Amino acid sequence: MNRRAFMRKTAALGAAAALPSVLRQGSLVATAPDAARARAARLGSELRIGVIGCGGRGTGAATNALEASPDARITAVGDLFEDRVASCLTQLAQLRGRAEVAPANRFVGLQAFEGVLSTPCDVVILATPPGFRPQHFAAAVDAGKHVFLEKPGAVDGTGIRTVLAAAARADERRLSVVAGTQRRHETSYREAIERIRGGAIGDIVAARVFWNTGSLWHKQRDPTRSDTENQIRNWLYHTWLSGDHIVEQHVHNIDIANWALGANPVRCVAVGGRQVRTDPANFGHIFDHFAVDFEYPPARDGAPRFVLSMARQQDGTAGRVEEVMRGTRGMARLASGFAQITGESPWQFTGQNNNPYVEEHVDLHAAIRSGTPLNEARDLAYSTLTAIMGRTAAYTGAEVSWDEALNDPTDLFPRDLQMGALPQATVPMPGRPWPPTPATPKSP
Numbered sequence: 001m002n003r004r005a006f007m008r009k010t011a012a013l014g015a016a017a018a019l020p021s022v023l024r025q026g027s028l029v030a031t032a033p034d035a036a037r038a039r040a041a042r043l044g045s046e047l048r049i050g051v052i053g054c055g056g057r058g059t060g061a062a063t064n065a066l067e068a069s070p071d072a073r074i075t076a077v078g079d080l081f082e083d084r085v086a087s088c089l090t091q092l093a094q095l096r097g098r099a100e101v102a103p104a105n106r107f108v109g110l111q112a113f114e115g116v117l118s119t120p121c122d123v124v125i126l127a128t129p130p131g132f133r134p135q136h137f138a139a140a141v142d143a144g145k146h147v148f149l150e151k152p153g154a155v156d157g158t159g160i161r162t163v164l165a166a167a168a169r170a171d172e173r174r175l176s177v178v179a180g181t182q183r184r185h186e187t188s189y190r191e192a193i194e195r196i197r198g199g200a201i202g203d204i205v206a207a208r209v210f211w212n213t214g215s216l217w218h219k220q221r222d223p224t225r226s227d228t229e230n231q232i233r234n235w236l237y238h239t240w241l242s243g244d245h246i247v248e249q250h251v252h253n254i255d256i257a258n259w260a261l262g263a264n265p266v267r268c269v270a271v272g273g274r275q276v277r278t279d280p281a282n283f284g285h286i287f288d289h290f291a292v293d294f295e296y297p298p299a300r301d302g303a304p305r306f307v308l309s310m311a312r313q314q315d316g317t318a319g320r321v322e323e324v325m326r327g328t329r330g331m332a333r334l335a336s337g338f339a340q341i342t343g344e345s346p347w348q349f350t351g352q353n354n355n356p357y358v359e360e361h362v363d364l365h366a367a368i369r370s371g372t373p374l375n376e377a378r379d380l381a382y383s384t385l386t387a388i389m390g391r392t393a394a395y396t397g398a399e400v401s402w403d404e405a406l407n408d409p410t411d412l413f414p415r416d417l418q419m420g421a422l423p424q425a426t427v428p429m430p431g432r433p434w435p436p437t438p439a440t441p442k443s444p
């Protein structure tokens with residue numbers, strides 16, 4: 001259906017009075033399949049992209065999206081802080097004419113996401129700190145936008161349920177969602193996992209996944225800024241914003257375990273703590289190391305399967321970022337750009353690897369244009385939940401089951417968030433409940 005036919009149809013539906021909103025948001029008035037078809041037809045010529053969260057990754061993902069599609073443009077941007085919008089636009093200006101965002105389509109503040117969603121963009125890139133992701137994802141789906149959903153999907157069980165509910169609505173509306181777990185779009189990983197799932201190492205009996213590294217950036221507390229601004233600018237170190245580094249960073253490796261095993265864990269136990277980054281002014285309250293033993297559903301012979309996950313951010317320690325799987329007929333070792341299988345069916349990736357950060361957008365745009373939606377939100381939600389359950393087990397010292405994690409009423413997002421005073425959470429202590437005050441359940 002072309003644009004004119006689409007507008008005639010929406011008028012026939014008695015939506016004439018809502019025409020400006022139809023023009024702005026496409027799918028809000030028409031039925032979902034009609035809207036998807038109308039969008040696909042229009043997308044033959046141009047793809048308009050909005051960015052929510054204009055920091056390092058938002059700017060990077062915007063650049064990757066433009067690389068993926070020659071006829072894509074950045075048409076709207078939003079960030080909590082004006083300086084981040086400005087630096088993002090300065091960087092994107094190098095892409096000559098493809099990111100000339102009109103001043104009316106630049107939004108600042110806690111409601112900036114609503115501003116971006118109110119513009120007639122087709123796709124939104126969600127790249128704020130993860131604590132905002134569930135709210136922004138749900139709003140993007142409800143506004144009828146296709147989504148590039150950065151990882152992790154949420155920071156707590158409540159957020160995961162919001163993402164899962166929004167993923168179901170995205171399916172109903174035939175919207176595409178690609179997640180920022182870029183290994184799933186990397187050629188070496190795709191070929192290796194296809195072989196592993198095809199039986200190249202037999203049944204997987206155990207795996208080990210690692211993200212052991214040194215320290216990351218941090219922003220010194222600025223006494224002229226509010227608590228909220230200080231925490232959000234230094235978001236890695238506050239669990240309500242980042243989920244802690246097992247969720248924020250190690251989710252990539254945990255996602256590979258779930259993908260290769262084709263399952264989510266049933267329970268876990270974990271240890272973790274904070275030995276090096278102890279200054280709350282710089283490093284909030286998160287841990288600097290975790291080790292989790294995840295138990296997965298049994299293999300075909302009935303034996304339980306285990307995945308060791310280890311994540312460390314401590315300077316001067318041995319670095320390791322990879323996934324290793326042991327099967328009944330061999331072993332697989334995977335890392336970015338490297339994939340090797342040893343045993344009965346030896347193989348090593350020797351092909352031309354791709355840039356997975358660009359490929360994510362190639363795959364998203366292809367799904368949008370073909371009218372055959374791709375929705376990775378559930379996989380992201382489940383891998384994120386796996387990391388969250390490992391974190392809860394380490395924070396509390398308790399054994400945590402999948403169902404407990406999925407139904408956990410914890411909602412870390414501050415009530416009525418304003419740019420003002422905000423208490424700093426205490427460092428979790430195994431053997432004690434976490435979060436210390438019981439959370440009030442919130443429906444998605």
Ligand SMILES: NC(=O)c1ccc[n+]([C@@H]2O[C@H](COP(=O)([O-])OP(=O)(O)OC[C@H]3O[C@@H](n4cnc5c(N)ncnc54)[C@H](O)[C@@H]3O)[C@@H](O)[C@H]2O)c1
Nearest residue numbers: 053054055056057058079080084127128129130150151180
């Ligand atoms: N896939 C990957 O390999 C990869 C790599 C880096 C980062 N990431 C993810 O991307 C996300 C962003 O990370 P980053 O490195 O770009 O961080 P960043 O601090 O550089 O950028 C985050 C931006 O979001 C803005 N922001 C904060 N709260 C906001 C709100 N409520 N509304 C609008 N804007 C808001 C901040 O001002 C900042 O500009 C994180 O989820 C991170 O885990 C993924």
